[in-house]
Amino acid sequence: MKIIPIPYGRQELSNDDKNAVMEVLNSEFLTQGPLVPRFEQKIADYCEVKSVVVCNSATSALHIACLALGVSKGDNVWTSPISFVASANCALYCGANIDFVDIDPLTLNMSADKLEEKLRVAKKIDNLPKVVIPVHMAGQSCDMEKIYNLSREYGFKVIEDASHAIGGKYKDISVGSCKYSDITVFSFHPVKIITTGEGGAVTTNQENLAKLMRQYRSHGITSAPNEMSPTSDEEIWNYQQIGLGYNYRMTDIQAALGLSQIKKLDKFVEKRQLIANKYDDLLKKLPLAVPYCHPNSYSTYHLYVVRLNLKKISKSQKEVHNSLRQLGININLHYIPIYLQPYYKQLGFNRGYCVEAESYYREALTLPIYPGLSENQQQFVVNTLHQILS
DSSP, X not given: OOOOOEESOOOOOOHHHHHHHHHHHTSSOSXXXXXXXXXXXXXXXHHTOSXXXXXXXXXXXXXXXXXXTTOOTTOEEEEOSSSOTHHHHHHHHTTOEEEEOOBOTTTOSBOHHHHHHHHHHHHHTTXXXXXXXXXXXXXXXXXXXXXXXXXXXXXXXXEEEOTTOTTOEETTEETXXXXXXXXXXXXXXXXXXXXXXXXXXXXXXXXXXXXXXXXHHBTTEEOOGGGSOOOOTTSOOSOEEOSOOOBOOOBHHHHHHHHHHHTTHHHHHHHHHHHHHXXXXXXXXXXXXXXXXXXXXXXXXXXXXXXXXXXXXXSOHHHHHHHHHHTTEEOBOOOOOGGGSHHHHTTTOOTTSSHHHXXXXXXXXXXXXOTTOOHHHHHHHHHHHHHHHO
């Protein structure tokens, strides 16, 4: 019997999504058309934020966010070790130094208490960060109010890496509103809450930052007359490069898909919530810990991460992982602590740097969760876990 694999995550595309893309393919604009600003406005309305700049990836969005905040050589940027490498790489792109703040073992997010401890020490040795990038792991917001208050006390800027969290809430406020941050970043990769194929966005309430990020997104170019240098009356100038930027633009094809997907955003999150709640109920008797959701947070459940109680299991984490994959359940691990990656170890990081992050890494497994996961598929995942862990 052929095994049909169950992925840990996948996109959910309807005929409406496909038709929206086909309309663009049949139009005059494939890129730099009217749909990119329209998609930006939709996100702004949804998040109740002043400005949105969409990009070709969340990695690009993180990079231009750092650039807009003036991150450069010699600056310090701190982030969570439990995230995709892009959360740290964006600082290195700017020539800055990167460091990590250990996680809260319950929420798996950057610990605000550990951040405060690290800031106290850094202040004494005049080594404070210029930017802190808290990561909303699996779709649950960090303790942004405390992090924001610390930013006011210690003088750093805040970029929320909300790649997992569009559609989520913190204290009943939409993630992306930037009430407690300077900039928020979203991802529209296929396994995220909504997708544009590849894509990302930055949100901000500071128009000066939005203006800079638009320039960084498009080669450092402007067409605004008030931003251009004076020229001869005989010369034709319809744009000028006024800084060094990148080609990080989103196409109208991607924006069309995003505009169609965002209509279903709330339904996607609601379905993920239902799947997560069912997992919570079906897994409660197994030797593992299901995800903890803080009362202040409405999680998007981009990921459903369990932590194995290895003292009560006869198998190792790797054995459980391999057994599930052999049966067609393509679970994953989110994430290896960034500083344990070979490249980061070359920068001087070693095991033991963030104790909670490493403890989590040795126990974590990501189970399948996405809107199209059927009840039968979920039950198969649960039944298989019961067999393996029993």
